[in-house]
Amino acid sequence: MSAQDPVPVFTNLNDLYANLGTSLNHVERWNNLTEEFETRFGQRPTYIARAPGRVNLIGEHIDYALFGVLPAAIERDILIACAPREVPAVSPTDEEHHAPGSVIAENLHPKYTRQVFAPAPKTNVDDDVHVEGWHLEIPQQLRWENYVKAGYYGVLNEHFTGSTSHPIPVDMLVTGSVPAGSGLSSSAAMVVASTLAFLAINGKLDNSAETKITKGELVKMSMENEKRVGVNSGGMDQAASVMSVPSSVLYITFFPSLTASPTPLPGGAVLVCAHSLKVSDKALTAKQGYNLRVVETLVGARVLARTLGVSVGPREKITLREVVGRLTNETDIGTGGAGMDVNALMEVLKKVDDAVEKLKPVGTTHPEFGATMEEMVEMSGLSKEEFHEVYMSWVEVDATHFKLYKRAKHVYSEALRVLKFRKLCLDTAAAATSMDDNVAALKELGDLMNESQTSCADDFQCSCEELDQLTQIAREAGAYGSRLTGAGWGGCTVSLVPESQVEAFIKQVSERYPPYQGLEGEKLSEVIFATRPSSGACVYKFD
Structure with missing residues (x-):
């Protein structure tokens, strides 16, 4: 493909x-x-x-x-x-x-x-x-x-x-x-x-x-x-x-x-999507949500590059992925190449935690390591005018503190979880494993999904009370793993559920999640449903 x-x-x-x-x-x-x-x-x-x-x-x-x-x-x-x-x-x-x-x-x-x-x-x-x-x-x-x-x-x-x-x-x-x-x-x-x-x-x-x-x-x-x-x-x-x-x-x-390359899931499980019934619209909440996270992530990448001695152009919006590449002198990216292979990228991501600690503002009193606009501009090494042109002139955001450290921590840890998830799927498919082995793999995949939900809630802060409750109910109802899916701040969860237990799983979630109580038939199937790719x-x- x-x-x-x-x-x-x-x-x-x-x-x-x-x-x-x-x-x-x-x-x-x-x-x-x-x-x-x-x-x-x-x-x-x-x-x-x-x-x-x-x-x-x-x-x-x-x-x-x-x-x-x-x-x-x-x-x-x-x-x-x-x-x-x-x-x-x-x-x-x-x-x-x-x-x-x-x-x-x-x-x-x-x-x-x-x-x-x-x-x-x-x-x-x-x-x-x-x-x-x-x-x-x-x-x-x-x-x-x-x-x-x-x-x-x-x-x-x-x-x-x-x-x-x-x-x-x-x-x-x-x-x-x-x-x-x-x-x-x-x-x-x-x-x-x-x-x-x-x-x-x-x-x-x-x-x-x-x-x-x-x-x-x-x-x-x-x-x-x-x-x-x-x-x-x-x-x-x-x-x-x-x-x-x-x-x-x-x-x-x-x-x-x-x-894009296909990745087969181990057999024996399906995906169940469940709407929290808290509507999340990126366009309406972008200034405090999605667009703010884009800015925080981009600025965090510049600050991290600067502290690590990675070269960045004065008008360049370098990304956290590009920081990793330049830090390791990644080659084969300018002529249609694929860059570093997946295994090399996994090794780099395992070692990046210490570097991310450098994104904590020095002497800040904010409890979540947030930087003020003035602190952020200083950390970037740009003038106020240059900073505004590169990072603020094209998007509207609304914040008093910008949490560069937490956002980068999530991005790098989540990127590593994706590679672990993919490798486990490919290894399981290549090994032609038994159903018992598939179940073991599905449990590991579920653990990665649960870790992702924790990171989304704590470090990226894109979850909400309803999503936290729904994912917890899903795990208790038998899901291998459950996490928010999409931008967050509402919307849906996705759960990895044993294929033989889908009907019982949906029944239990519908009985325990308060917004679902009283929903039946088509109305219930509109908010919680199984799907295959x-x-x-x-x-x-x-x-």
């Missing part, structure tokens, strides 16, 4: 369904979406774009530090049916749905209303004809259509800037089975699906297209697109949604380049 592989375009539903897993009735959902689209728009869809949510088994908040992670696509997904809309040759130009590239977007969920919007062409002041670019207003608000707009903006920017051609007007209908704000990456799935829909409708995925869109290109485009709604994503969510394959967890690396994003093209 490679980031250079093309995005799959199916023309046979049997081939498509075979890749999606079995826990959801995919045939019924796809047929219902198609029929509803025809009812609402008077024509059949031309395409359906699909992007799955993802669950991260281990490796939280380390992707934007460029360390590898271990997520998997889940069977729950976002589907967008779409078709080009005919605009009469003579039509009122002041009506938005008649404008070039206009979009009529509807959602199957009744709480979401129809949205009509259109990009505005920006022209060169010296030439009233030549289109220089497109403008599309995207408020940084928790609204479903803003994620659709974000995907559209990327396509406009990538394929219609500097061109006299116009994007095609489109009708679209959206549906999804990924719980919003759950930590299962519904936002990334929405952005990936909308990006794919606009690429498909504008002929950018056809065999006749001059430039084929690869999975790697779709990941990078979707990462940039999601930033339009105020989230500085590290790429794990998009990579998992796009590059996953059935029945495998992915080891995704970001340094020195984006790669699914396939990544794709497009179905109707005949």
Whole structure:
């Protein structure tokens, strides 16, 4: 599997369904979406774009530090049916749905209303004809259509800037089975699906297209697109949604380049996702949460590099992964190489603890080793103006103390846990072990997941009371391990559960976790469910 592989375009539903897993009735959902689209728009869809949510088994908040992670696509997904809309040759130009590239977007969920919007062409002041670019207003608000707009903006920017051609007007209908704000990456799935829909409708995925869109290109485009709604994503969510394959967890690396390789889980266990019912929206809480952690991690990397004598450019935003590489004179990274091998990286990470201690501010009285803005600027070795330009000019954060030490401690320890988790999975698969041996391996994997949860709660401080309670209940109900998944501050947990005990496990958790009491049937299955790794994003093209 490679980031250079093309995005799959199916023309046979049997081939498509075979890749999606079995826990959801995919045939019924796809047929219902198609029929509803025809009812609402008077024509059949031309395409359906699909992007799955993802669950991260281990490796939280380390992707934007460029360390590898271990997520998997889940069977729950976002589907967008779409078709080009005919605009009469003579039509009122002041009506938005008649404008070039206009979009009529509807959602199957009744709480979401129809949205009509259109990009505005920006022209060169010296030439009233030549289109220089497109403008599309995207408020940084928790609204479903803003994620659709974000995907559209990327396509406009990538394929219609500097061109006299116009994007095609489109009708679209959206549906999804990924719980919003759950930590299962519904936002990334929405952005990936909308990006794919606009690429498909504008002929950018056809065999006749001059430039084929690869999975790697779709990941990078979707990462940039999601930033339009105020989230500085590290790429794990998009990579998992796009590059996953059935029945495998992915080891995704970001340094020195984006790669993904399947990692088999030992047999005998499944994943159970459980929503804490505390909604976590990265876009709304970014200033005190996600974006703040990105800044703390980046500044921590510069300070650590400086204390270790590692060279850093004055305008460079070095990452914690790059610090490790430069500290060890890592080679083979500038010409498409893979850098140091996994075993060497594991050895370096085992020795990094002493270096991280240097991130504690000297003489600080803050109980959690937090540095004030003034202390942080001094530790960076930059002037106040340089520091603001490099670390604060592109993102909004809200904090009085910045916990560089704790964030780096989590990142390095979590990166090592990911490599241990992966090695144990690969070693178990290679040894063709017995079921008893698999159980022993699963228990070790569970221990690593539990350690990750502790680090997320104590050092990265991205857990919450509900997630702490839910993971504890899960372990007591028989899970090998349980941890938050996704950005945290609410959302979902993921538990590694013996396959034979899934039904009993879900029953016990539902009885003991207070927010689940009174939920039954479909309502309960929406908040706690078993899943197997699914396939990544794709497009179905109707005949």
